[in-house]
Amino acid sequence: MESQLADVLMLSRIQFAANISFHILFPTITIALAWFLVYFKVRHEISGHPVWMRIYRFWVKVFALSFALGVVSGITMSFQFGTNWPGFMEKVGNIAGPLLGYEVLTAFFMEATFLGIMLFGSQRVPSWVHTLSTFLVAIGTSLSAFWIIALNSWMHTPDGFEMIDGVAHPLSWWDIIFNASMPYRLTHMMIASGLTAAFLIAGLSAYRLLKGDQKLAPRKAMSAGIVVAALLIPVQIFVGDLHGLNTFEHQPQKVAAMEGVWETERGAPLLLFAWPDETTRSNAFEVGVPGLASLILTHDLNGEIPGLNEFEEEGHPPVKPLFFGFRVMVGLGLLMLAVSWVSVWLLWRRGNVPVWMQRVLVGMTFSGWVATLAGWYVTEIGRQPWLVSGVLRTADAVTTVPGAQVGLSLTLYLVTYAVLLFAYLQTLFYMARKSVEVEEFERHGDVDLDELEARVSGQSDNATPEEAR
Amino acid sequence: MNLTDWLPEIFLVLMGLAVLIYAVLDGFDLGVGLLLPMDNEPQRSQMIASIGPFWDANETWLVLAVGILLIAFPEAHSLVLREMYLPAAFLLIGLILRGVSFDFRAKAITGHRRLWDYTFKAGSLISSMTLGYMLGRYVLAFQPGLVAQAFAVLSAVCVTAAFAYIGGAWLVMKAEGDLQIRAAYWSRRAGWVAAIGIAAISIMNPLVSADVAERWLSMPAVFLLIPIPLVCLLLVVLVDQYLKQVPTRNDVGCWFPFVAVALLFVLSFLGLAYSFFPYVVPGQLTAAESASATASLQFIGVGVAIVLPLILAYTAFAYRVFWGKSTELKYY
Numbered sequence: 001m002e003s004q005l006a007d008v009l010m011l012s013r014i015q016f017a018a019n020i021s022f023h024i025l026f027p028t029i030t031i032a033l034a035w036f037l038v039y040f041k042v043r044h045e046i047s048g049h050p051v052w053m054r055i056y057r058f059w060v061k062v063f064a065l066s067f068a069l070g071v072v073s074g075i076t077m078s079f080q081f082g083t084n085w086p087g088f089m090e091k092v093g094n095i096a097g098p099l100l101g102y103e104v105l106t107a108f109f110m111e112a113t114f115l116g117i118m119l120f121g122s123q124r125v126p127s128w129v130h131t132l133s134t135f136l137v138a139i140g141t142s143l144s145a146f147w148i149i150a151l152n153s154w155m156h157t158p159d160g161f162e163m164i165d166g167v168a169h170p171l172s173w174w175d176i177i178f179n180a181s182m183p184y185r186l187t188h189m190m191i192a193s194g195l196t197a198a199f200l201i202a203g204l205s206a207y208r209l210l211k212g213d214q215k216l217a218p219r220k221a222m223s224a225g226i227v228v229a230a231l232l233i234p235v236q237i238f239v240g241d242l243h244g245l246n247t248f249e250h251q252p253q254k255v256a257a258m259e260g261v262w263e264t265e266r267g268a269p270l271l272l273f274a275w276p277d278e279t280t281r282s283n284a285f286e287v288g289v290p291g292l293a294s295l296i297l298t299h300d301l302n303g304e305i306p307g308l309n310e311f312e313e314e315g316h317p318p319v320k321p322l323f324f325g326f327r328v329m330v331g332l333g334l335l336m337l338a339v340s341w342v343s344v345w346l347l348w349r350r351g352n353v354p355v356w357m358q359r360v361l362v363g364m365t366f367s368g369w370v371a372t373l374a375g376w377y378v379t380e381i382g383r384q385p386w387l388v389s390g391v392l393r394t395a396d397a398v399t400t401v402p403g404a405q406v407g408l409s410l411t412l413y414l415v416t417y418a419v420l421l422f423a424y425l426q427t428l429f430y431m432a433r434k435s436v437e438v439e440e441f442e443r444h445g446d447v448d449l450d451e452l453e454a455r456v457s458g459q460s461d462n463a464t465p466e467e468a469r
Numbered sequence: 470m471n472l473t474d475w476l477p478e479i480f481l482v483l484m485g486l487a488v489l490i491y492a493v494l495d496g497f498d499l500g501v502g503l504l505l506p507m508d509n510e511p512q513r514s515q516m517i518a519s520i521g522p523f524w525d526a527n528e529t530w531l532v533l534a535v536g537i538l539l540i541a542f543p544e545a546h547s548l549v550l551r552e553m554y555l556p557a558a559f560l561l562i563g564l565i566l567r568g569v570s571f572d573f574r575a576k577a578i579t580g581h582r583r584l585w586d587y588t589f590k591a592g593s594l595i596s597s598m599t600l601g602y603m604l605g606r607y608v609l610a611f612q613p614g615l616v617a618q619a620f621a622v623l624s625a626v627c628v629t630a631a632f633a634y635i636g637g638a639w640l641v642m643k644a645e646g647d648l649q650i651r652a653a654y655w656s657r658r659a660g661w662v663a664a665i666g667i668a669a670i671s672i673m674n675p676l677v678s679a680d681v682a683e684r685w686l687s688m689p690a691v692f693l694l695i696p697i698p699l700v701c702l703l704l705v706v707l708v709d710q711y712l713k714q715v716p717t718r719n720d721v722g723c724w725f726p727f728v729a730v731a732l733l734f735v736l737s738f739l740g741l742a743y744s745f746f747p748y749v750v751p752g753q754l755t756a757a758e759s760a761s762a763t764a765s766l767q768f769i770g771v772g773v774a775i776v777l778p779l780i781l782a783y784t785a786f787a788y789r790v791f792w793g794k795s796t797e798l799k800y801y
Contacts, residue, residue, distance in 0.1 A: 064572055065573070093543035097543065105773065408558075
């Protein structure tokens with residue numbers, strides 16, 4: 001019985017991790033891409049230059065596809081609480097419920113409804129209503145992030161509640177929503193989304209250029225992506241540091257695992273590499289900069305960092321995923337800094353981005369995804385063994401559904417997600433390649449891409465544009 | 470007694486409203502998905518174009534319904550989803566497949582389009598069947614045994630037919646020419662199955678549940694309630710007669726089947742609601758028993774009171790924007 005429960009716990013954790021990892025990929029793109037679309041549309045409104053509308057049209061398709069994947073995987077999330085983690089809602093439902101409810105009410109409906117007008121309505125409504133719809137979709141996606149981050153942060157640093165008969169009851173909604181880690185996490189995530197979208201735009205546009213696209217649209221879009229990335233990345237590094245300090249104050253065990261600190265020490269080194277070993281409770285192959293971790297976290301070369309051994313009794317998170325996850329995130333952040341700044345410099349000095357740099361940008365297309373996932377793994381695994389810090393342990397919230405059922409559902413989800421992710425990536429690059437050819441005709445005027453494609457393919461069922469020509 | 474004491478019941482009504490709106494709205498677009506003709510690509514594109522701007526917002530009503538169950542009745546939420554763990558997983562897979570196919574088919578490598586259309590149809594079928602199955606399980610409060618399972622399967626078939634029924638009616642309203650005629654034919658056939666299903670469920674429900682029988686068959690309730698099945702029957706016959714005439718001259722009354730079938734949905738829903746109110750899980754948990762803390766309900770209640778009318782307003786606006794016969798879908 002004991003091992004059966006352990007299996008269900010492990011399977012449920014893997015299932016939740018798989019669902020939320022798959023899900024977060026798409027909001028990470030759409031939250032910021034929505035604002036990019038607002039920018040493109042407004043530029044078009046102001047200048048009347050058709051290139052902005054072409055950029056808009058290409059990226060609104062990417063947005064629609066990403067949004068659809070985000071919506072359907074998000075619905076899965078809303079069921080997961082009940083199917084796999086009934087203990088969560090039974091214990092903290094009074095807090096979590098309304099926050100999730102406000103997300104549905106204020107964000108979901110708005111974005112879903114105006115998305116219809118944004119995607120298909122521009123011929124049916126005045127231009128300003130269409131721009132407004134785009135704007136409302138952007139507001140909706142950001143509001144969604146606000147409520148979800150509020151709840152997630154509350155699980156890390158719960159505040160504003162009291163426990164009555166083992167159930168959390170709200171005392172102050174202000175303290176619940178704006179809990180200690182919420183402003184940092186929200187800012188960090190919003191900028192992460194900005195960087196993810198910026199590198200996606202730059203990367204896919206560079207891909208188009210490499211495929212021989214001579215038009216203005218991909219160059220303009222690539223520049224926009226590069227510049228936004230270059231502006232955001234230093235801010236992100238600064239905010240990330242603040243977020244780390246906040247974590248150090250409220251969840252020191254998480255930071256100890258991130259830094260691989262076992263024994264409480266003064267003047268702790270910043271480890272560039274090490275192999276943390278939980279059986280010996282020490283690190284092998286340490287390479288570090290003396291005193292730097294203490295300096296970063298306490299602003300004192302000799303500052304004290306509490307070690308993992310202090311938390312052995314209460315339980316602390318597994319060390320390896322945090323230690324390496326953190327290094328992947330920071331490493332990618334530094335790479336983003338280098339790539340975006342060199343690109344901007346090249347753009348500024350030479351007026352274009354040379355082919356080698358375009359290749360680098362293509363390679364960086366999904367760097368935002370990897371960094372975001374790594375960051376989320378650090379913070380979420382770093383909360384273990386708690387589901388809600390100090391209030392509810394993960395193991396106490398899991399379902400009593402038989403393990404075989406969870407195993408079956410997990411398999412179904414994994415297969416579906418693998419297929420969809422593959423199809424998504426394939427479709428993005430296919431769309432980019434297609435736009436290289438089809439939009440070529442556009443120079444004669446502001447011709448609609450789909451109409452043109454339909455004309456080329458002769459309205460037939462399976463003929464590709466290539467075959468028809 | 471003040472408003473606060475009624476909060477659990479208010480939220481139960483809200484949840485019911487969300488379920489009803491979901492059944493009508495996602496009902497028609499799942500129905501359109503079910504009906505996709507695999508022998509005719511232009512018609513498939515036309516059909517999908519007719520639901521393109523709406524499906525996403527329609528699906529959100531399901532999130533709201535489950536959300537209210539989660540927020541207002543966490544205990545019932547856990548119980549329901551624990552009992553229906555696997556059906557819920559299948560429902561979600563179905564909704565995922567349906568939702569993504571819509572976008573993939575529009576952008577995919579052209580040779581893959583047919584595959585995504587199959588996925589679209591399969592996703593709609595899986596979703597409709599599991600929704601119906603879950604409804605059947607829920608109505609009988611998850612009783613074990615062969616009879617209860619058979620009831621749930623019947624419900625799965627009936628709900629799927631009902632979705633095809635309203636989906637076809639939607640197309641009669643939104644399409645023209647051959648597709649409209651085909652849609653009328655489909656809708657008519659599905660309507661018969663749905664009507665038989667509704668009748669069977671209405672008869673079986675009081676037979677298997679003494680409480681439901683008591684509510685419907687006691688005096689004088691029976692006289693007040695008798696119009697409900699009669700109106701349902703009338704609607705089915707009228708819709709059937711109308712669909713037989715499609716295409717009508719000047720397309721007169723093309724909206725009638727859709728409105729009538731939607732009304733049929735409303736009446737069926739009211740029938741179920743009357744059978745079970747104020748239970749959240751029939752015969753097991755009432756709204757008051759499983760409600761979450763008053764402070765939480767108040768906090769979210771304020772939001773609902775402000776936002777829900779707004780949602781209804783801009784949903785109406787979106788339907789108005791895409792009013793009339795659907796045109797080819799273009800991304801702008």
